[in-house]
Amino acid sequence: MKRKPKSSQGEATKQTILQAAVQIVLSDGMDSLNTNGLARRAGVSVGTLYQYFNNKDEILLELLLASMERRMQKVKDAVTLSMAFKSSKEIIDRLIDALFEADSIESEKLEFLLFPWALANQPKAAMNLVHRNRESIHPLLKLLLVTKEPGLKSRDIDAVSFILLQAVRGTLVGRTMPEGKDLSEISLKKELKHLFFAMLSPPK
Amino acid sequence: MKRKPKSSQGEATKQTILQAAVQIVLSDGMDSLNTNGLARRAGVSVGTLYQYFNNKDEILLELLLASMERRMQKVKDAVTLSMAFKSSKEIIDRLIDALFEADSIESEKLEFLLFPWALANQPKAAMNLVHRNRESIHPLLKLLLVTKEPGLKSRDIDAVSFILLQAVRGTLVGRTMPEGKDLSEISLKKELKHLFFAMLSPPK
Amino acid sequence: MKRKPKSSQGEATKQTILQAAVQIVLSDGMDSLNTNGLARRAGVSVGTLYQYFNNKDEILLELLLASMERRMQKVKDAVTLSMAFKSSKEIIDRLIDALFEADSIESEKLEFLLFPWALANQPKAAMNLVHRNRESIHPLLKLLLVTKEPGLKSRDIDAVSFILLQAVRGTLVGRTMPEGKDLSEISLKKELKHLFFAMLSPPK
């Protein structure tokens, strides 16, 4: 580990670099992220990059980590805060609303673009990230499903929460791409909420 | 267009190359697909690659196209063949079953790995592919929803079919990755079918 | 030597190839002359190229040789035919006129484009060609200068004929290029003839 940005100045530089990286990946794809271009975009020299990161992979990994962390925290907050007192309906409303906020969508797209890379180049780290993801989000969903809708006990809660998550994530990412450009955000949110409820009802 | 499929031998060579490319992309990621390695894996020389494709991008594009085509055809068949006589339930059963067949899953994973690349490097072609996708699969879903469940008329059918598609695709891809490895295929299929039915019922 | 085009059919094919090569070199430069493109342009297969020539260099060499031969023969004829009876003026008129004919100009341009290549890649052959050139054209010029204008004896006839030749060749080639496009052919011919006469008169 090379990084020790104890000074606030150093930490700021590091964030500048990460921000520049996000912009490049989101607008041009991660194959366009090269160290020379990143340094230029961030307004620093290549050398400086290596003051804060040991190599390029570390930058991407930190990007992925921070993005996931941000999104997870947001979901966690939305669910846990309301868990105690609210009905399933209200909890789900908050959950979907949280996921549709601008930075959540940006995070989803970033993960969508970076995950194939992580899988191939940093499989260990990718595993870890995925684990953290499951360990923080799936339990929430499962908790929601179990505590609020006890009738689901006979179902495979893991499968249900997995599918719901994939549906939401796919929808969020798809919306940012050509294929989803002309879909109404209001409809999507409404239907996703409907989908959650629908899954809670017992199968015929 | 460089291709000259004069002899059936030539066409065979081309397929060998594409198969090798699929293997490499699926096992090592598309950043590991380089022309020298591909030629070696396919058992031909680099030069031969360029006898059948103008450049590396064309190979990837053809991979993506063929994969999408295969999957789309499979779904189309499953749905249309049963459309006339069957109930929603049976049609959905066939649809999900078709999507869970081995080569469908392979196709989904390939698309998942290649799409970010296509978006950045071949945006025009990516657009086209997405269009073809929508124009063949979404209509089927919409037809299913409208003809079999007329009660849905008041809903945003585009949004519903989009979400369902994302749910299925995300589930299929997720299953092939570490995060989905321990999920039961049987449960996933059952829950996906349940999800389809659930979406057909009117919201409360 | 691989070539044995004893059949007239074979000789025709060979000429087709050479003609195609001339066209490519004149229109796109000799870096654009590759064996695959040449075969396509000539309407034969690559293999056929190697039936008539041992390698690419031989093709270029034969091109250069034939071109030079053609131009030299033309000049020789113009000069020798009139040498016996005509005045210097008439001989020079014929010489310049011959050099300005369309295929002479094409030959000059071809030589201009090919000579740098020959010098570097086939120095032995280039030497030979140059020798043949000197041995056939310079003697003519010298003969003309000496027999018709005996007053020049004290001058360096080699230098004079060399300079005259360079002037004509440079003018012919320059005319086919952007830099000479807007010059009047009539003026150029008139001035070249004047130049020849002027060189015959003794220096002040």
Place this chain on the structure above:
Amino acid sequence: MKRKPKSSQGEATKQTILQAAVQIVLSDGMDSLNTNGLARRAGVSVGTLYQYFNNKDEILLELLLASMERRMQKVKDAVTLSMAFKSSKEIIDRLIDALFEADSIESEKLEFLLFPWALANQPKAAMNLVHRNRESIHPLLKLLLVTKEPGLKSRDIDAVSFILLQAVRGTLVGRTMPEGKDLSEISLKKELKHLFFAMLSPPK
């Protein structure tokens, strides 16, 4: 492992590269100029080449430009400096002497070797170079002809200056090649000067 500190050093590196390129082109022809060989000859790495030039073509173009510039400046100086006070004879003496200096000859040869390439690969730039050439050298020649020898008014001054230029350039280049090796430089200069005077005298 070399480290280069300052920007004046950077300019030096650039000149080193260009010098190496000149040497290679002059000794082995421009087909022998490849980036790996050039880097080796210049004592730098391939990467360094691309720190100073965007691509190989830019190197060749800069070579051509610099060469032409150098030669043009030399001629300009020789003519303009003496224009005011000297006779035609003296001006021409200086002009020819200037053109026969070692680096002028090197420039001519370089242009002779590079021009066919430029014509085919950088036609726009080639045009530009030629224009600059005409706009700086031809006017000088024309000025000389018109101001010093008013009797030429009835002639096509463009044609005259064009031919003279071609004669000189052809002679300079030809001298560096096998075909001109055994000619006396003294004779050539004398005869070229004679040629200039001869062209100034009115035609019979």
Place this chain on the structure above:
DNA sequence: TATGAATGAGGATTCATTCAT
């Protein structure tokens, strides 16, 4: 003789990383 698919060495260019300043 003619064909054209296959070959693979060679060449242009990129880019992550280093290190002297």
Place this chain on the structure above:
DNA sequence: TATGAATGAATCCTCATTCAT
């Protein structure tokens, strides 16, 4: 700490030549 010139392995692609049909 910051800089950015320099490095060179890695990668895409071309094309002269061969040879089985």
